[in-house]
Amino acid sequence: MSRYDTFHPVARVLHWLMAIMILSMLFIGAGMVSTLAEKHATLVAIHRPLGMIIFVLALIRLGFRLAHRPPPLPVDLPEWQKLAAKGSHWVLYALMILMPLIGWGMLSAGKYPVVMWGGFVLPPILPQDPALFAWLREAHRYLAWLFFLTFLAHMGAALMHGLIRRDGVLKSMTTGN
Amino acid sequence: MQDPRNPRPPSGLAWRWGVIGLAVIGTAAVFGYAGGWLAPDRLSPKKIINVLQANGGDHPGYRRNHAKGICVGGHFESSGQLAPFSSAKLFGPGNTPVVGRLAIPGGNPQAPDSSAPIRSFALRFDMADGEQWRTGMNAMPVFPVGTPQAFYELNVATAPDPATGKPNPDKAKAFFGTHPETGPFLMWISHAKPPASYVDETYKSLNAFYLRDPAGQRHAVRWQVVPETPSTGDGSPAAGDTDYLAADLQKRLAAGPARWHLQFVFANDGDPVDDASKAWPDDRKVVDAGTIVIDSWQPQAEGPCRDVNYDPAILPHGMEISGDPIIVARSAAYAESYLRRTSEEGHLPGTERPKGETP
Numbered sequence: 001m002s003r004y005d006t007f008h009p010v011a012r013v014l015h016w017l018m019a020i021m022i023l024s025m026l027f028i029g030a031g032m033v034s035t036l037a038e039k040h041a042t043l044v045a046i047h048r049p050l051g052m053i054i055f056v057l058a059l060i061r062l063g064f065r066l067a068h069r070p071p072p073l074p075v076d077l078p079e080w081q082k083l084a085a086k087g088s089h090w091v092l093y094a095l096m097i098l099m100p101l102i103g104w105g106m107l108s109a110g111k112y113p114v115v116m117w118g119g120f121v122l123p124p125i126l127p128q129d130p131a132l133f134a135w136l137r138e139a140h141r142y143l144a145w146l147f148f149l150t151f152l153a154h155m156g157a158a159l160m161h162g163l164i165r166r167d168g169v170l171k172s173m174t175t176g177n
Numbered sequence: 178m179q180d181p182r183n184p185r186p187p188s189g190l191a192w193r194w195g196v197i198g199l200a201v202i203g204t205a206a207v208f209g210y211a212g213g214w215l216a217p218d219r220l221s222p223k224k225i226i227n228v229l230q231a232n233g234g235d236h237p238g239y240r241r242n243h244a245k246g247i248c249v250g251g252h253f254e255s256s257g258q259l260a261p262f263s264s265a266k267l268f269g270p271g272n273t274p275v276v277g278r279l280a281i282p283g284g285n286p287q288a289p290d291s292s293a294p295i296r297s298f299a300l301r302f303d304m305a306d307g308e309q310w311r312t313g314m315n316a317m318p319v320f321p322v323g324t325p326q327a328f329y330e331l332n333v334a335t336a337p338d339p340a341t342g343k344p345n346p347d348k349a350k351a352f353f354g355t356h357p358e359t360g361p362f363l364m365w366i367s368h369a370k371p372p373a374s375y376v377d378e379t380y381k382s383l384n385a386f387y388l389r390d391p392a393g394q395r396h397a398v399r400w401q402v403v404p405e406t407p408s409t410g411d412g413s414p415a416a417g418d419t420d421y422l423a424a425d426l427q428k429r430l431a432a433g434p435a436r437w438h439l440q441f442v443f444a445n446d447g448d449p450v451d452d453a454s455k456a457w458p459d460d461r462k463v464v465d466a467g468t469i470v471i472d473s474w475q476p477q478a479e480g481p482c483r484d485v486n487y488d489p490a491i492l493p494h495g496m497e498i499s500g501d502p503i504i505v506a507r508s509a510a511y512a513e514s515y516l517r518r519t520s521e522e523g524h525l526p527g528t529e530r531p532k533g534e535t536p
Contacts, residue, residue: 027211034213036222036325036509041490041498044508110486110515113309119266119494121307130484131523137516138525148208156201163193 005071005168006176014061015173021054022096026148048103049116055100062093074167085157088150095147099140101125106136220326222513225506228332229514233284237521238531241514243297243313245288246280247375247423248480251434251471253302259441259466262396263388265495267304268466276301277471278482279375279426282315289419294369296422298380298402299487300469311491313507314380314402316372320453321362325506331356358454373414374425376435379403384489384504385450387497388441397444397499399457402437402469426474434472438465451500484522486515 007015025047032043073082107114108124109132115121126132162170168177187193209215229241236244252272259268267273278299281290295317302310322328334352335344353359372378380402387395414421429435443462449455477483490498490508498504520528 027208030208030212033509033512034211034216034219034221036220036225036506038500038502038505040509041505044490110519111484112486113307113491115308119306119308123307128484130519131525133484134516134519134523134525138520152201152205155204156197159197159200163197164187164190166187 006172007070008064008068010064011061011068011070012173012176014057014064018054018057018061018096021050021057022147023151025050025054026144026151029144045115048107048114051100051103052116052122054096055104058093058096058100062097065093071172074165074169077167081157084153088154088157091146091150092154095143095150099143099147102136102140102143106133106140109133109136220329222509225325225329225332225510226513226517228329228336229284230517232332232336235529236284236286236532237529238518239284239286240518241284243280243282243299244284244286245290246278246297246477246482247426248475248477248482249277249279249426249430249471250473250475250481251275251277251469253439253467253469255467256465257467258464259388262390262398262441262443262464263495264391265310265388265493266306266308267302267310267493268495273302273304275469275471276303276481276485277469278477278485278487279422281422290414290422291371291419294366294371296372296375296378296380298375298378299482299485301482301485301487302493304493308493309491310493310496311485311487311489312382312400313487313489314382314400316378316380317362317369317383318365318381319361319456320383320503321359322356323358323452323454324502327356327358328503328506331359358452361456362454373421374429375422376426376429377404377406380437382489383453384501384507385444385453385499386492386504387499389495389497395497397448397450398441399444400439400441400466402439405436405438405468423474423476430472430474434470436471437469439467439469440465451502453501453503484519486511488512 028043028047028050032040032047073085077085104114104122105126108126109129111124111128113121114124158170158173161167171177206215213219213221226241233241233244240246252274253267254272255268255270257268257270262268280297280299281288282293282295282297285292295315297313297315299313300311304310322331331352334348336348337343338345353363382400385397385399388398389395414425418424426435441464442457443464444450444457445461448457448461475481488508488511489504492498517528521531524530
């Protein structure tokens with residue numbers, strides 16, 4: 001099934017599913033805080049449960065990643081690009097797990113109900129504290145920016161591998177080599 | 178450089194880099210639009226709060242509107258009569274604790290109580306399973322306008338003139354002249370007097386919402402809290418007293434709890450559900466959901482209401498927002514006000530320190 005030069009099918013499914021979810025999440029988040037039109041309420045109602053689904057999937061994905069070695073980067077890739085690839089992947093993993101936790105903690109500190117759907121509310125994970133709310137709220141904002149910029153770099157690098165270098169790195173996460 | 182499987186350099190290199198650049202820049206541009214940075218004309222929560230803050234003055238740590246108020250506590254005793262119309266658990270049997278706030282409009286926490294003839298009552302109902310209902314009500318018959326854009330323009334038009342400290346009457350007149358929906362509100366406020374007590378007032382949701390009954394049917398409603406005891410005529414403020422509301426409340430609560438009936442008013446077919454500037458006729462069906470019992474108070478500086486954002490879109494399962502655009506705009510704008518004042522309380526970099534605090 002899984003080959004040495006290709007990501008495991010489970011890893012590929014998780015990657016593309018979460019790519020769609022996370023990109024949607026970044027757009028929903030940016031949109032909902034910038035508008036007071038009616039879509040604000042809809043976007044907020046999607047943002048919370050989608051964030052928790054991403055959190056759960058990210059934990060599963062991290063476990064899978066630690067249990068399955070990813071295919072190696074091409075041997076001729078410059079050292080700085082190898083470092084950038086590894087570093088950005090761990091940044092993305094950290095943000096996938098941290099962002100939902102910060103959102104959950106921030107709502108807890110503001111004593112907001114962490115509504116998932118139809119009367120199902122998550123318990124608070126932090127005590128009510130206005131200063132903590134404000135710090136976490138701003139952290140959520142700036143880390144979202146970091147998330148989006150890291151995503152842009154990730155996408156640009158993937159396309160560079162696929163279109164310029166044509167070294168099998170992009171294929172290892174799509175159709176397989 | 179090249180993978181041994183693709184030994185030849187790719188053709189059309191410029192075209193390939195162009196695709197990559199377009200993908201990255203295009204995604205960034207769409208993100209910029211979603212976040213409003215490329216859509217500066219959009220009415221944002223920040224713009225609304227900026228104009229309220231400009232009109233009320235800089236008062237770090239305070240709400241940007243209804244800045245002067247007092248925390249109250251108590252509970253809601255459900256009558257059970259609303260349960261057939263809403264599956265929200267708090268309308269079943271039993272009591273639900275509430276954290277409330279009584280306030281006057283405006284962004285100045287030192288404003289005299291007589292500065293506006295409007296009083297407001299905000300409540301947070303804390304249900305046992307973690308669900309909440311939050312509502313912010315006003316003692317007036319209708320909201321002045323029906324849309325967030327008109328609310329923004331109203332606040333711009335009635336901003337204090339730097340020269341006189343008072344709104345420019347020409348600008349206000351021009352606004353009201355082009356906004357006929359303000360008629361019912363203007364009619365009311367032209368003879369409204371600042372009430373001497375919070376306790377005697379009837380507070381209304383103004384916005385319409387939907388109840389969702391156990392069978393899944395929805396019912397358009399507005400709600401109001403109606404004082405149980407009729408106005409006593411007691412407690413007229415002494416001349417020059419600017420803080421009589423809190424003193425009156427303290428005196429009355431010392432003598433016993435204050436009670437309001439939580440009444441739901443049901444729309445008839447054709448009643449406007451999405452426009453808070455239009456009242457419904459007086460003969461609409463009313464269901465008494467129970468009694469709000471208020472038995473304690475705290476100054477807002479240290480009371481539990483201080484750090485509550487009374488966001489009207491926070492509803493339990495069994496209650497839903499309607500198409501009234503003011504509800505969502507309040508929700509979005511309150512969040513901005515809440516972030517600003519909690520940032521000031523938390524001394525985040527770049528924020529002003531609440532006055533009276535030693536650095």
